[in-house]
Amino acid sequence: MTTTRRDVLSAVLTAAAAGAALTPDAAGAAQPDHDQGDDHRAVPSDPALRVKALESLLVAKGIIDPAALDAVIDAYEHKIGPRNGARVVARAWADPAYKRRLLADATAAIAELGYSGSEGEQMRVLENTATVHNLVVCTLCSCYPWTVLGLPPVWYKSAAYRARSVIDARGVLREFGLQLPDEMEVRVWDSTAELRYLVLPERPAGSEHLNEAQLAALVTRDAMVGVARAAAPRGGATA
Ligand code: FE
Numbered sequence: 001m002t003t004t005r006r007d008v009l010s011a012v013l014t015a016a017a018a019g020a021a022l023t024p025d026a027a028g029a030a031q032p033d034h035d036q037g038d039d040h041r042a043v044p045s046d047p048a049l050r051v052k053a054l055e056s057l058l059v060a061k062g063i064i065d066p067a068a069l070d071a072v073i074d075a076y077e078h079k080i081g082p083r084n085g086a087r088v089v090a091r092a093w094a095d096p097a098y099k100r101r102l103l104a105d106a107t108a109a110i111a112e113l114g115y116s117g118s119e120g121e122q123m124r125v126l127e128n129t130a131t132v133h134n135l136v137v138c139t140l141c142s143c144y145p146w147t148v149l150g151l152p153p154v155w156y157k158s159a160a161y162r163a164r165s166v167i168d169a170r171g172v173l174r175e176f177g178l179q180l181p182d183e184m185e186v187r188v189w190d191s192t193a194e195l196r197y198l199v200l201p202e203r204p205a206g207s208e209h210l211n212e213a214q215l216a217a218l219v220t221r222d223a224m225v226g227v228a229r230a231a232a233p234r235g236g237a238t239a
Helices: 005-017 046-060 066-094 096-104 106-112 159-167 169-175 212-216 221-225
Strands: 123-127 132-137 185-190 196-200
Touching: 066 096, 066 196, 066 212, 066 221, 096 106, 096 123, 096 196, 106 123, 123 132, 132 159, 132 169, 132 196, 159 169, 159 185, 169 185, 196 221
Parallel strands: 123 196, 132 185
Antiparallel strands: none
């Protein structure tokens, strides 16, 4: 007999509702391995099931509002998290010595700006140039540099992105609206729980006179994963 996702969730919900501690056996074959969001497994990890169970109960009892949860997640995905990475990129654009340190030892250089900790213990920064474009994926699950990018977007965790990025990187980039010249080399980097990557996008033309805060505003999450370029200064302004 196989254990289905529904069987497991039902068991967890029952355990959570009873206030019982969940043992690994209660989740059948679920065993933590590489990282979160492992949809290559038949059954989600224990923590994922516990979170889902708690969320379901809290929503059912009217204690939390799902829309509020979505707003929090959206903030970490799009606002708070990627702004840290954007400051790292802007500093590298503005300060050549910092850029050298960042490329030589990303973990230490990122920590200089105060960003370190879980899901960012070992970092490497990949520099995009006029001839090389870097793209980051986690083919196994969803390893992602939380300290500088926040939570991974849904598409980063999707089976399609994880599989197709390594088979047809240019095709995937085209679907993101990024058409690269044929002569540009595309390098695809597979993140792991041990080593996570941040793309240093090319500094846009026309940004020469911007200060660091203005530069950071040009740096998007997608540019730091490698599915987009940094934004051009608005109207080509240089002040
Ligand atoms: Fe992973």
